[in-house]
Amino acid sequence: MPLLLKASNRHLLSSSSSSSIASMATCSSFCAQLPIPFRPVPISSSFPTNQPFKPFSAQASISPASDELFFMYKKKCLLYSPYLTKTFSVFADDGSPITVGFLGLGIMGSPMALNLIKSGCDVTVWNRTKSKCDPLISMGAKYKSSPEEVTAACDVTFAMLADPECAVEVACGNHGAVSGMGPGKGYVDVSTVDGGTSKLISGHIKASGASFLEAPVSGSKKPAEDGQLIFLTAGDKSLYETVSPFLDIMGKSRFYLGEVGNGAAMKLIVNMIMGSMMATFSEGLLLSEKVGLDPSVLVEVVSKGAISAPMYALKGPSMVKSLYPTAFPLKHQQKDMRLALGLAESVSQPTPISAAANELYKVAKSHGLSDSDFSAVIEALKGKVQS
Ligand SMILES: NC(=O)C1=CN([C@@H]2O[C@H](COP(=O)(O)OP(=O)(O)OC[C@H]3O[C@@H](n4cnc5c(N)ncnc54)[C@H](OP(=O)(O)O)[C@@H]3O)[C@@H](O)[C@H]2O)C=CC1
Numbered sequence: 496m497p498l499l500l501k502a503s504n505r506h507l508l509s510s511s512s513s514s515s516i517a518s519m520a521t522c523s524s525f526c527a528q529l530p531i532p533f534r535p536v537p538i539s540s541s542f543p544t545n546q547p548f549k550p551f552s553a554q555a556s557i558s559p560a561s562d563e564l565f566f567m568y569k570k571k572c573l574l575y576s577p578y579l580t581k582t583f584s585v586f587a588d589d590g591s592p593i594t595v596g597f598l599g600l601g602i603m604g605s606p607m608a609l610n611l612i613k614s615g616c617d618v619t620v621w622n623r624t625k626s627k628c629d630p631l632i633s634m635g636a637k638y639k640s641s642p643e644e645v646t647a648a649c650d651v652t653f654a655m656l657a658d659p660e661c662a663v664e665v666a667c668g669n670h671g672a673v674s675g676m677g678p679g680k681g682y683v684d685v686s687t688v689d690g691g692t693s694k695l696i697s698g699h700i701k702a703s704g705a706s707f708l709e710a711p712v713s714g715s716k717k718p719a720e721d722g723q724l725i726f727l728t729a730g731d732k733s734l735y736e737t738v739s740p741f742l743d744i745m746g747k748s749r750f751y752l753g754e755v756g757n758g759a760a761m762k763l764i765v766n767m768i769m770g771s772m773m774a775t776f777s778e779g780l781l782l783s784e785k786v787g788l789d790p791s792v793l794v795e796v797v798s799k800g801a802i803s804a805p806m807y808a809l810k811g812p813s814m815v816k817s818l819y820p821t822a823f824p825l826k827h828q829q830k831d832m833r834l835a836l837g838l839a840e841s842v843s844q845p846t847p848i849s850a851a852a853n854e855l856y857k858v859a860k861s862h863g864l865s866d867s868d869f870s871a872v873i874e875a876l877k878g879k880v881q882s
Pocket residue numbers: 598599600601602603604622623624627655656657658661664665685686687688712713714715716822823824827828
């Protein structure tokens with residue numbers, strides 16, 4: 496017989512299977528390591544009683560057979576995924592599904608929205624270039640022709656946009672997201688922008704009576720596809736709690752960092768470190784080659800020691816071949832260096848290494864590498880740069 500699982504602020508579930516389900520909830524770190532197709536979807540969240548949203552309930556039908564599967568999960572066995580992904584949905588208290596909007600279907604937005612759709616969420620999409628909506632529409636997404644229409648139709652709307660300028664344009668421009676917002680709705684900006692931009696958007700959203708959360712992500716194209724992103728959130732706590740089931744579909748971890756601007760700052764600092772790491776890695780690869788060493792061997796040596804990083808292992812082999820398949824566009828990395836340096840400037844923090852790295856990304860951009868992967872920054876260090 497199916498069991499109805501209701502989320503509560505204690506993560507307790509009113510079912511005879513509560514012990515095994517609760518075990519699953521406490522094993523979230525293992526759960527997050529599973530690829531999306533094998534990952535149990537989140538079935539609990541916390542809902543403060545005084546929050547302005549339609550309260551969510553995570554609801555799932557669980558048969559005795561699937562209860563067995565949860566027990567297997569506790570022992571770190573794989574779950575039978577189709578069973579779970581098809582039975583998960585998030586509902587408002589009036590029984591209607593929580594509707595989700597998604598604005599911006601680029602490298603990151605498309606797989607993030609797709610994971611929501613695959614998990615059974617009711618998703619409405621918009622993108623400036625309409626053709627990028629088509630694959631998602633064919634997977635079951637609804638389509639609206641402006642950000643305003645999306646936010647008017649949806650309870651919560653995510654935005655994954657290129658830069659501060661277009662994040663503001665999509666939120667606050669003509670027929671922008673703000674025009675469709677109102678009390679009881681939420682706007683979650685997952686783009687990488689600076690804190691000032693985030694506060695500006697937040698101000699407009701909140702003036703409409705809606706709630707705002709910034710939630711930039713760590714993790715690139717593949718983690719977005721695999722639902723392994725890391726959300727760095729800040730803003731309305733009640734919205735954070737409301738959208739947590741959706742964040743857990745798209746990601747493996749989430750941080751709540753307090754006031755709007757803190758999520759943006761954390762994201763920019765992480766990417767400032769990453770940009771400098773990539774620049775110095777590039778120098779090392781080229782230096783090794785110049786002194787007669789095999790840069791592929793350098794990649795291997797680095798992978799064995801204390802400075803090993805997934806980024807070097809992932810990008811190194813193709814950098815050695817001068818190949819830069821785009822996961823994180825170089826123009827976005829340079830934007831993040833620029834914004835991080837602005838953050839440092841605002842508090843008089845010296846960042847000479849990052850400032851130097853930023854110059855390299857600017858050189859790479861000037862040589863036509865904006866849309867290549869950010870690992871193409873190595874080209875800025877070569878004597879002869881392809882244009
Ligand atoms: N790629 C990555 O590895 C990661 C990226 N990020 C951040 O996520 C955000 C998106 O990145 P990513 O998906 O890679 O970028 P893409 O360049 O692939 O996508 C950018 C999106 O922004 C839209 N856009 C750009 N300009 C405008 C505009 N003027 N008006 C409306 N929409 C616009 C694009 O629409 P259109 O399709 O019409 O061009 C597209 O939907 C960025 O802030 C980036 O820094 C964060 C983590 C990782």
